[in-house]
Structures are given as structure tokens and as C-alpha cells.
Amino acid sequence: xxxxxxxxxxxxxxxxxxxxxxxxxxxxxxxxxxxxxxxxxxxxxxxxxxxxxxxxxxxxxxxxxxxxxxxxxxxxxxxxxxxxxxxxxxxxxxxxxxxxxxxxxxxxxxxxxxxxxxxxxxxxxxxxxxxxxxxxxxxxxxxxxx
Amino acid sequence: xxxxxxxxxxxxxxxxxxxxxxxxxxxxxxxxxxxxxxxxxxxxxxxxxxxxxxxxxxxxxxxxxxxxxxxxxxxxxxxxxxxxxxxxxxxxxxxxxxxxxxxxxxxxxxxxxxxxxxxxxxxxxxxxxxxxxxxxxxxxxxxxxx
Numbered sequence: 001x002x003x004x005x006x007x008x009x010x011x012x013x014x015x016x017x018x019x020x021x022x023x024x025x026x027x028x029x030x031x032x033x034x035x036x037x038x039x040x041x042x043x044x045x046x047x048x049x050x051x052x053x054x055x056x057x058x059x060x061x062x063x064x065x066x067x068x069x070x071x072x073x074x075x076x077x078x079x080x081x082x083x084x085x086x087x088x089x090x091x092x093x094x095x096x097x098x099x100x101x102x103x104x105x106x107x108x109x110x111x112x113x114x115x116x117x118x119x120x121x122x123x124x125x126x127x128x129x130x131x132x133x134x135x136x137x138x139x140x141x142x143x144x145x146x
Numbered sequence: 147x148x149x150x151x152x153x154x155x156x157x158x159x160x161x162x163x164x165x166x167x168x169x170x171x172x173x174x175x176x177x178x179x180x181x182x183x184x185x186x187x188x189x190x191x192x193x194x195x196x197x198x199x200x201x202x203x204x205x206x207x208x209x210x211x212x213x214x215x216x217x218x219x220x221x222x223x224x225x226x227x228x229x230x231x232x233x234x235x236x237x238x239x240x241x242x243x244x245x246x247x248x249x250x251x252x253x254x255x256x257x258x259x260x261x262x263x264x265x266x267x268x269x270x271x272x273x274x275x276x277x278x279x280x281x282x283x284x285x286x287x288x289x290x291x292x
Contacts, residue, residue: 010155010156010163014174025275055168055249056176056255102249108202108203130229
């Protein structure tokens with residue numbers, strides 16, 4: 001499926017906005033490259049999160065380590081890169097547990113979610129415009145989900 | 147917390163886009179009014195979902211009934227209105243189970259999530275630009291989450 005026409009109404013750094021014509025209706029769409037998030041558990045059994053200033057929502061939020069796909073980057077590669085940059089964690093065993101659209105009514109962003117465990121601690125190296133604080137919570141023993 | 151400056155770079159129907167200056171950095175932000183979603187179970191014990199063309203992601207998706215807040219509308223009021231319009235379900239017992247930012251790195255959208263059960267079936271009346279198909283799945287008996 002594709003629109004009859006599409007015009008770019010905002011050309012941004014992180015995302016663009018298009019207005020598309022679909023039959024009688026117009027749709028406003030945020031074109032975003034996609035993102036990753038990681039449920040990260042280190043060798044000490046700690047779930048590692050990041051506290052971060054989220055300007056869009058005027059708050060600090062505690063979130064899974066996450067980041068935006070670079071052009072041509074595979075989601076797993078991106079997830080390993082972002083986790084290392086934001087928390088210093090490396091190595092470990094990885095698996096993908098899901099992928100979803102964050103808000104498919106108006107945005108193309110796909111979120112790839114990974115679980116990594118047995119991760120080794122090291123030095124974080126966040127990007128200049130990220131103010132991150134690593135937050136560690138004891139990970140509960142996993143229980144089977146029936 | 148607030149930005150040193152903010153300029154509107156896109157003035158849309160569903161959302162606007164602002165570029166804000168925060169110290170040395172600029173942030174691109176989608177300003178969205180917020181939304182609701184409903185885990186809806188009818189008197190026959192069926193979980194009610196909607197299949198819908200999502201132009202942004204070029205697919206039909208099966209989703210929780212959901213919608214966008216009108217100006218000044220309370221989330222619960224919006225949730226009842228959207229559920230009725232999209233599925234015809236009405237009445238029932240309602241509770242809010244959570245609220246989250248769909249993608250807080252660049253978007254203000256807050257998603258309010260409700261559970262409603264004991265709902266009565268009736269006629270749906272979707273908006274002209276929504277092509278919806280109601281999908282009913284048997285709801286599993288709820289199990290306590292430890």
C-alpha cells in the first residue's frame with residue numbers, strides 16, 4: 001500500500017514530517033529511522049537503567065538504555081553500541097525479544113527490544129548532548145511465564 | 147525545566163513540531179495532545195481489538211481500541227468515546243492501569259491505558275477516515291501476577 005502523493009513538510013535532523021494523500025484523506029506522518037532498547041543484566045545480577053533528561057516531556061525519566069538506528073545499521077549492532085556508550089556494559093549473551101511500533105497512528109518508528117545478560121562492566125562514553133546517570137536495580141530471578 | 151527558546155517549525159492538524167534550544171543543544175519535538183488505549187472485554191468474555199489500516203507504517207495492524215484526546219477532554223471520557231465509536235461497546239466497569247510516554251526522546255504523546263470489562267455490545271460508528279474491523283479474541287481467565 002502506498003499514498004497517491006507525499007510531500008515533505010519538515011526536514012529535520014532526527015526525523016522528517018510528510019503529509020500524504022490516501023484517497024479522500026490526508027495523513028501527517030513522522031518519518032523516524034527506528035530505535036533499539038535493551039533489558040541489560042550484568043554479571044553482578046543488576047538490571048541497568050539510565051536516568052536522563054527528556055526535554056520533550058520536561059522531566060527526567062528512568063528508562064531502558066536505548067538509542068536511534070544510524071543509516072544502514074543493524075538493530076543488534078546499534079543495541080550493542082548504544083549500551084556500551086550509555087552504560088559501559090559489553091560482552092554478554094544477547095537475544096531479541098520483540099519489535100513494535102511506538103505510535104503507529106502517525107509515526108514510522110519501529111522499536112527493536114533486546115535482552116542481554118552476563119554483561120561486563122566498563123567505562124561509559126555518552127554523547128555530548130546526553131546527560132545520563134546509570135541506575136542499577138537488582139534483577140529478580142526469572143520465572144517462567146505460563 | 148524549560149527551553150531557552152522554542153520555535154514552531156510545523157503547524158499540523160494532529161501534531162505540531164518545535165525546535166527548542168536547551169543550552170548548547172537543539173531538540174526537535176513532536177507536540178501531540180496525548181492518547182488513550184483500552185483493554186476491552188465484553189459480557190461474552192471476548193477481548194475486543196481493531197484491525198485498521200495504518201498508513202504511517204504501510205500495514206494493517208491489529209491493536210487495542212485507541213484514540214487521540216480532544217482539547218480539554220479527560221482521558222477516561224476519551225477512552226469511553228473512542229471505544230464506543232470504534233467497537234460499539236458501552237457500559238462496563240473501568241479502571242486505569244497505567245500511563246506512559248510512547249517515545250519520549252522526541253515526542254510529548256502520553257498514552258493512558260484502561261481496562262474495561264462487563265461491556266455491552268452495540269453499533270460501532272467509526273469516523274469517516276477510519277477503516278476499522280472489529281476483531282474478537284477469547285479473553286483468558288486472569289491469573290494473579292506474582
